[in-house]
Amino acid sequence: MIGLFAVDEKGNLLARRLFQKEPTKIAEALANFASGKRFNELEGLIGELRKKGYEDVSTSQPNKATEFVRENFRKLAIELKFVKNQAELNNLLSAVGVASSKAAITKVGRRDKLIIQAVSAFNDLDRILNLMSERIREWYGLHYPEFRPAEHEKFIEAIVKYGNREKFEKFTTSMGMQLVAEDIAILQRYAARLKELYVLRSELEKYLNALVPTEMPNMSALLGPILAARLLAQAGSLEKLAKMPSSTVQLLGAEKALFKALRTKGKEVKVPKFGILFTHPDISSAPKEQQGKIARLLAAKVSIAARTDFYTKEDRSKELIEDYRRKLEEARKAG
Amino acid sequence: MEIKEKFPGIFLIDGKLAVKNQISGWRPFGEQLIKVGSTEYRFWDPNRSKLAAAIMKGLKVVPIKEGDKILYLGIAHGFTASFISSIIGKNGIIYGVEFAPRVFNELLPVTEKAKNIVPILGDARKPETYSWVETCDVVYVDIAQPDLTEVAIRNCKAFLKRGGYLLLAIKTQSIDVTAPAKRIIDCEVEKLRAEGFEILDVRSLEPFEERHGFVVARM
Numbered sequence: 001m002i003g004l005f006a007v008d009e010k011g012n013l014l015a016r017r018l019f020q021k022e023p024t025k026i027a028e029a030l031a032n033f034a035s036g037k038r039f040n041e042l043e044g045l046i047g048e049l050r051k052k053g054y055e056d057v058s059t060s061q062p063n064k065a066t067e068f069v070r071e072n073f074r075k076l077a078i079e080l081k082f083v084k085n086q087a088e089l090n091n092l093l094s095a096v097g098v099a100s101s102k103a104a105i106t107k108v109g110r111r112d113k114l115i116i117q118a119v120s121a122f123n124d125l126d127r128i129l130n131l132m133s134e135r136i137r138e139w140y141g142l143h144y145p146e147f148r149p150a151e152h153e154k155f156i157e158a159i160v161k162y163g164n165r166e167k168f169e170k171f172t173t174s175m176g177m178q179l180v181a182e183d184i185a186i187l188q189r190y191a192a193r194l195k196e197l198y199v200l201r202s203e204l205e206k207y208l209n210a211l212v213p214t215e216m217p218n219m220s221a222l223l224g225p226i227l228a229a230r231l232l233a234q235a236g237s238l239e240k241l242a243k244m245p246s247s248t249v250q251l252l253g254a255e256k257a258l259f260k261a262l263r264t265k266g267k268e269v270k271v272p273k274f275g276i277l278f279t280h281p282d283i284s285s286a287p288k289e290q291q292g293k294i295a296r297l298l299a300a301k302v303s304i305a306a307r308t309d310f311y312t313k314e315d316r317s318k319e320l321i322e323d324y325r326r327k328l329e330e331a332r333k334a335g
Numbered sequence: 336m337e338i339k340e341k342f343p344g345i346f347l348i349d350g351k352l353a354v355k356n357q358i359s360g361w362r363p364f365g366e367q368l369i370k371v372g373s374t375e376y377r378f379w380d381p382n383r384s385k386l387a388a389a390i391m392k393g394l395k396v397v398p399i400k401e402g403d404k405i406l407y408l409g410i411a412h413g414f415t416a417s418f419i420s421s422i423i424g425k426n427g428i429i430y431g432v433e434f435a436p437r438v439f440n441e442l443l444p445v446t447e448k449a450k451n452i453v454p455i456l457g458d459a460r461k462p463e464t465y466s467w468v469e470t471c472d473v474v475y476v477d478i479a480q481p482d483l484t485e486v487a488i489r490n491c492k493a494f495l496k497r498g499g500y501l502l503l504a505i506k507t508q509s510i511d512v513t514a515p516a517k518r519i520i521d522c523e524v525e526k527l528r529a530e531g532f533e534i535l536d537v538r539s540l541e542p543f544e545e546r547h548g549f550v551v552a553r554m
Contacts, residue, residue, distance in 0.1 A: 001469075034463070034464045034465075061463035062463065062466065062493065070466075070470050070494070071470050073469035086426060087425065087426075090425065090426075090428055090450065091450060093428060094453050097430075097446065097454045098443060098454060100454075101439055101443070101454045101455065101456040104456040105436045105456060259512055262512055263512055
């Protein structure tokens with residue numbers, strides 16, 4: 001915090017280099033020191049020691065010098081005239097802390113956080129769209145209950161386009177109630193906003209489809225960009241996902257059920273077999289008795305993919321998927 | 336109105352916990368303030384702070400006093416730390432280590448006002464990354480990790496002065512969800528004893544925090 005200190009094996013102070021009394025400079029020096037990088041003050045100190053005839057200089061932690069400074073910190077800071085008094089030292093400490101943490105936060109590579117936010121927005125939007133679509137179906141159904149296309153988007157577009165049921169090309173009769181212009185107007189405004197949200201949803205999807213493969217090529221190839229992003233969001237970060245055992249990956253998104261099963265020792269609910277991974281077609285379309293097995297298999301491959309993505313970012317998805325397909329066939333045959 | 340100084344710098348106002356407010360009108364977390372004569376007090380909600388909860392549960396010793404140097408692992412948004420900051424005053428200092436960059440958005444504004452809190456983005460498992468921290472009077476640990484006791488012990492050995500105090504919040508669910516809370520707390524306390532800590536008090540934090548324990552020990 002105040003500078004670099006070198007001591008011999010007995011703990012006698014040999015040499016020192018004080019830092020410049022500037023919070024950002026001190027923060028930088030501390031970061032360099034912690035990460036083992038060489039920097040000016042450190043080079044200078046080591047040079048001085050060499051001149052004095054000390055060849056074997058170690059900077060690894062923990063060491064005697066750290067202990068020495070830690071125990072005598074306040075005394076040293078004042079005796080060496082680094083600061084005038086305790087109050088000045090406290091102020092400086094606070095400023096260095098703020099500068100260090102700000103610098104460290106900016107440095108953290110956080111492209112994965114971008115994906116997490118985008119896919120969470122995508123999930124939110126899905127929920128909102130469903131809620132609003134259900135509402136407008138019930139609402140417009142008062143007027144024209146016979147109009148029931150399977151897709152929400154078609155339904156909404158028709159309302160935006162025609163409004164009153166009498167303007168529909170195929171309209172003949174209806175058992176719904178008559179609506180006046182004001183009733184139709186607010187319905188159409190609601191539908192128009194909803195339509196925009198559907199456009200936003202497809203834009204978000206397009207964005208994720210482009211972003212996820214560049215950040216996680218292997219995960220994305222194995223699971224598809226959206227599911228890969230959802231797993232990432234559930235794990236919290238790519239680093240966390242890469243360091244997870246694959247049994248945890250298998251159950252991501254099923255934490256509530258898992259812990260309930262563990263707490264009640266499996267009496268109330270059974271231990272779940274999968275979480276978000278269930279939405280993968282290989283699992284959801286498999287016969288029920290095979291689902292657990294396939295989930296385990298897929299999770300194992302996801303783990304490898306996540307680790308490759310986090311540590312190398314190299315695209316090895318081809319072999320990974322080939323291997324997965326082969327094992328999947330075996331599992332299916334074995335039943 | 337009845338005001339009682341329960342511990343140095345910690346007051347009970349009609350049964351509710353409070354500290355003297357270091358900056359007039361300061362309420363970083365929307366706490367209630369109350370003015371008694373010329374002194375302003377800031378209420379300390381035991382539902383939001385494990386230290387406050389432990390005090391309300393009858394903690395016998397609170398070894399934090401004016402001028403103390405404190406290493407705080409898992410400072411999070413700085414709620415509890417903002418009250419400790421008031422107790423130790425401007426001659427004391429809190430080195431607040433937090434692992435999650437996310438909470439610094441809330442922590443930094445607090446430390447900008449409470450100048451005796453030094454925010455450190457670091458990993459309590461790797462004390463070497465904040466090796467410049469000085470020897471402290473108290474180590475306060477509130478990290479929800481399975482090895483929280485081991486992490487606390489390692490940090491005490493590096494940063495706590497001889498005869499200094501450890502305050503340890505134990506979230507039993509981070510250690511084992513299946514075993515009874517009491518058994519886990521006993522087991523963690525035993526680990527501290529084996530390392531030569533003198534156990535001064537152990538409290539359960541129910542009903543403020545479910546399945547949590549709070550330990551005060553001296554090294």
